[in-house]
Amino acid sequence: MKSKSSFRAGTSRLPRTSKLYKSDSSKWGEFRDAKAERDRDEEGLLYCQDYLLGLPRCNIGSPELDCHHIVGRESRPSLYFDESNLVWLTRDCHEKVHAHEN
Numbered sequence: 001m002k003s004k005s006s007f008r009a010g011t012s013r014l015p016r017t018s019k020l021y022k023s024d025s026s027k028w029g030e031f032r033d034a035k036a037e038r039d040r041d042e043e044g045l046l047y048c049q050d051y052l053l054g055l056p057r058c059n060i061g062s063p064e065l066d067c068h069h070i071v072g073r074e075s076r077p078s079l080y081f082d083e084s085n086l087v088w089l090t091r092d093c094h095e096k097v098h099a100h101e102n
Ligand SMILES: [Zn+2]
Pocket: 048, 049, 050, 057, 058, 059, 060, 089, 090, 093
């Protein structure tokens, strides 16, 4: 009997569609939550990082912020789980960033 659990496939093959698979979205949730725990200050707040994207700094801190991908999954799927590609944004700033993309 072969054990499937000891086998791990390489990551060189990526899905062709840009849709999130179920396993990916639950992985993303865990990844995002773990990052949030690391990034919180002593009061449990996350701070908007709009200035990293060239937006005027709103200086808003909140227990819950949107996690934005600087480079989108479509252009660089390999950066989807790369922390250097992620910034915390308020919903307002997040909408501004996406409005700027067009
Ligand atoms: Zn902001």
